Amino acid sequence: MKVLITGIDGYSGWALALHLVSRGHEVSGIDNLATRKRVAEVGSHSATPIRTMPERLKAVRKHLGKNIRFRQGDLTDWATVRALIRKEKPDAVVHLGEQRSAPYSMIDVHHAVETQVQNVTSTIHLLYAIKDEVPKAHLVKMGTMGEYGTPNIDIAEGFFEIEYMGRKDRVPYPRQASSFYHWSKIFDSGDVMLANKLWGLAATDVMQGVIYGTRTPEITRDEFLTRFDFDEVWGTALNRFCVQAVLGLPLTPYGKGGQRRGFIALEDSMQSLTLSVENPASAGEYRVFNQFDEAYSVTDLARMVQTIASRKFGLEATIANTYNPRVEAEEHYYNPHHENLLRLGYRHSRTLEASLEEILSDLIRFRSRLEARRHVVMPRMNFRASDNRKPLHIKGKA
């Protein structure tokens, strides 16, 4: 199949490109390289030494004998998006090309606006370009489990049937998010749902859990490494704990640490996205996949990192809860459903324990890169503040 990946230079995008070309798909991609710039903006860098896109493409040609067509460009430019879709005529578009950090969206008013405006504009441009140029193409759009928040009832997969005042209907599951970023993903889901309703666009909306891991079966050499962020703004809690363990710092859950989320290995997220691509939504179908395997609390994660760091690497880490820069429930019910991918044949293949060993091993190799940025791991911002540029040392205009 011809698959276009937006955000191909990103953590998931690059891993997916390698996976899809290895399976024989014809892959093209676009990226504005914004994540590289934005991570630098907050004073950090990827723990893994990632190659430039030209180097990556060259390595794929050399070692896999495959050609990935790449265009550096911005999805907020309509002419770019239309020309790209017109030229590539993809069977599937996997849309990963968005600002993906909740803390980044909370830096100040401009970062909030930038996040929502760019994410929404990019998605609308893709929807119209697909309608105009390849109306039968299948859109696989990256959303987040964070769209659902943490309600006190089970979380359904996108829609649920409820009874209210004696009547029944199947309606969208209520969304309630905790950052301007998370709301931007809800907005995208709404626009995709609309394009499906108006134009019959075939779409898979992926409610992605937190991804962990540095490796997939295709990431076998340094030239193929994907990024791994560990700073407060771009890194997940798990990534930060792993880096803290390697640097001999205490692991620092935010607040009480009872925040539970759904998790999935990078390799299994690629398996899931590939299942979506290879088993597309039907014409006129809008389907939602809750894409994760297991739910863990932040404290669970800290303890697992502590155990594996000690047992396998002799790294002794303490756990020291710290203040919570976010506004979120720190103890709550959490039971999201995830059946739809299993029906497509998805099988959990990679446990968190196994991945943790691999992550820590990679981080120990790249320890000097962590040492050089050890100051970015601890929280400095506060979602309750309207201006977080100063603690992050960002020059700005607000």
Added chain:
Amino acid sequence: MKVLITGIDGYSGWALALHLVSRGHEVSGIDNLATRKRVAEVGSHSATPIRTMPERLKAVRKHLGKNIRFRQGDLTDWATVRALIRKEKPDAVVHLGEQRSAPYSMIDVHHAVETQVQNVTSTIHLLYAIKDEVPKAHLVKMGTMGEYGTPNIDIAEGFFEIEYMGRKDRVPYPRQASSFYHWSKIFDSGDVMLANKLWGLAATDVMQGVIYGTRTPEITRDEFLTRFDFDEVWGTALNRFCVQAVLGLPLTPYGKGGQRRGFIALEDSMQSLTLSVENPASAGEYRVFNQFDEAYSVTDLARMVQTIASRKFGLEATIANTYNPRVEAEEHYYNPHHENLLRLGYRHSRTLEASLEEILSDLIRFRSRLEARRHVVMPRMNFRASDNRKPLHIKGKA
């Protein structure tokens, strides 16, 4: 109280300014005059001959002895918004300053992006400016009953308690809209809900029904007239039917005409907004008001216009259903709740029948303005198309 009205030049904004100054409030306002330009863009104009803002302000000074401070400016400019809130230090902000037409948002990709980007940016700017400058101020934000769509269950006021898989929670009522415009209003509701959660912003989110009417107790002279749109893009079905009756054209419900919506008189919408302003949400409170009185189907409206046009004005109109440019259920269950405003003392004061007589009387007076634009009443666009510029005679860049 000091009340700032965004979108003060608009249909509701101007009527509200007159109402609030008459009640002794200190009123200021901002507008970018976009609706005037956008109505011209689709080849139309207001049925009522509205004055320019300087003329309006002068008339208020002359006849009411009141001064309304007006700033022509754009809410998408952060410096403008911050300076305005800093200068005015309002007790309440009534946010009406948004692109408000569903068909306008469906013209093409650029109008979809413009609608969502401008509405979301304006709202975020207001949220941050209120937090920074007047954190105790009360935001009354204009949403729409269209955020809920037409589910097959009763529509609650913003939130509802449901039982799912044996557990209960109070969650946001599911939103599902039918245009990029309607989704933009859902986005705004999300951002306001977030600012309330993060920062404790006091907010009233108004799910506004369709407003009808040319008059309020304050609109007593031509210099005080507010706009009345009747073209396909900017006019409501009711407005178009009234104009068709006056012009001797058939009244044209879209499709089967069973689409039901909630309606409220302009005067009662002003009563409701004033109740919200004068009885503000508490610190940290986010409340939702479904602001309408009666639900009517499009066919109900056509029949009522037909009856009153004939009985009171001797205008004999036929009803001729036409194709539906929108994608919507044409026959559906519709039972939205509306209790919260009643608890604040709201009383339905103006029936649709009484208002229709007044509207038709005004339209007959301004008949020559309708004659001059009789070609804009019938539908030419199609929500299923990705480019509606040609049927609307809009020059564009798509």
